[in-house]
Amino acid sequence: MSENDFDVFAVLLDAAYALYGKALPAEAKAAYFESLKDWPMETVRAALNAHVRDAQRGQFAPKPADLIAQWEGYTAHDGRPEADEAWAIALAAQDEAATLVWTAEMMEAFGIARVVLDRGDQVGARMAFKDAYKRLVEAARKARRAVHWQTSLGWDAEQREVALTQAVARRRISASTAAALLPPPDRIDEGDGAHQVRANLQRIREQLAALPSPLQRARAARAARLREQRQTVRARKSGMLEQIWRYAYLYPDTFPVFPLLTYDQSVSARVRPECRCPMPVPAAQAKRKAA
CATH class of the missing domain: 1.10.8 (Helicase, Ruva Protein; domain 3)
Known part of the structure; x- marks a missing residue:
């Protein structure tokens, strides 16, 4: 910064x-x-x-x-694939029909390995890619750069749908990004299956729109944690109050004063059935002593 x-x-x-x-x-x-x-x-x-x-x-x-x-x-666990998986993803860059969702490190490493690959040496290209990719990932992590997934669109619309849908499911790109990269219905060539392609695109858009955004997921997770924390605190308070009332009932002389503490009906049912009376502790103690 x-x-x-x-x-x-x-x-x-x-x-x-x-x-x-x-x-x-x-x-x-x-x-x-x-x-x-x-x-x-x-x-x-x-x-x-x-x-x-x-x-x-x-x-x-x-x-x-x-x-x-x-x-x-x-x-x-930053989402960057291991070198072997990255190589398998990057190999699809040779196919102009395929849509790629890959990282900047994959792109740069494949550019280095492409020279060897064009000579027909796939084993050497794989080794060059892995070495370059590991070096680039290590440098990115050392520089504290977050992973950044990029899309490279191929000309095949069906492969594009599959690749983008998988990328959203793996949380590599957002649903809104994927929806924006899908072709609009008016750009689909008429012909056999055109109606089915439009229907599939509409279905995918609806599925993507229904997915929660990262902010919504974060808010839901935080709300769930807060609910769990509140329940834990409530259970602890209830247990502590029950112990206090139990001790006060058994040893009234050790609790001469309980300012601002009133009896809890939900706790009384778990302490002694005969103590179900909504009154302050001193009054309850006085009643027992008078008896």
């Missing part, structure tokens, strides 16, 4: 901390920015998003060390 990115960085940081009901002073933001200034802005954004979605670390406001840990974990 450059100094010009500080304002955008501050907005991202404020938004993240607002989720936890906190705010950072200007001095802390400056120190935060200084510790991450070697990172690209898109990497900082990805690390912040990963932190707030993390079931464990995401329970607390992010510190620079948290973002670094998120990114280190992300690079191990």
Whole structure:
């Protein structure tokens, strides 16, 4: 990041901390920015998003060390294929009819291997590709660059539909990107099967439109985590209150005063059936002592 990115960085940081009901002073933001200034802005954004979605670390406001840990974990599973899978994907670049969804590292590595491949040496081309691809991926991860999937459209419309649909299912491109790359109905050549092609395209568009966006998935996941956390806290509070009432009933002399604490009917059913009375603890103790 450059100094010009500080304002955008501050907005991202404020938004993240607002989720936890906190705010950072200007001095802390400056120190935060200084510790991450070697990172690209898109990497900082990805690390912040990963932190707030993390079931464990995401329970607390992010510190620079948290973002670094998120990114280190992300690079191990950043969606970049292994070299053998990348080679199998890149080989389709020889077919002008095929639609490719590949990364910048695949594209550059295949450009290096293409010279060897054109000479008919597929084994040598594969080795050259794998060496170049591993080197490029390592450099990208060291530079903290997120994976970027690109599309290269072939002339075969049916193969395009299959490739784009698979890419969306694997979360390599968004549904809106895939829908924009499908040919509109008025550009389909008339002929045998044209009506079926239009119907298939419409079906695929509807399926893509029904898929949740990354933001919607993130919101749903966060809402599910919050519901689970609330249920856990509620269960803990209920258990603690039950223990307090049980102890207060058995040892009333050790609880002379319970300010602002009233009896909970849902807890009373699990403590003693004869204690079902909506009254403060001191009143209940006085009643037992009088008896």
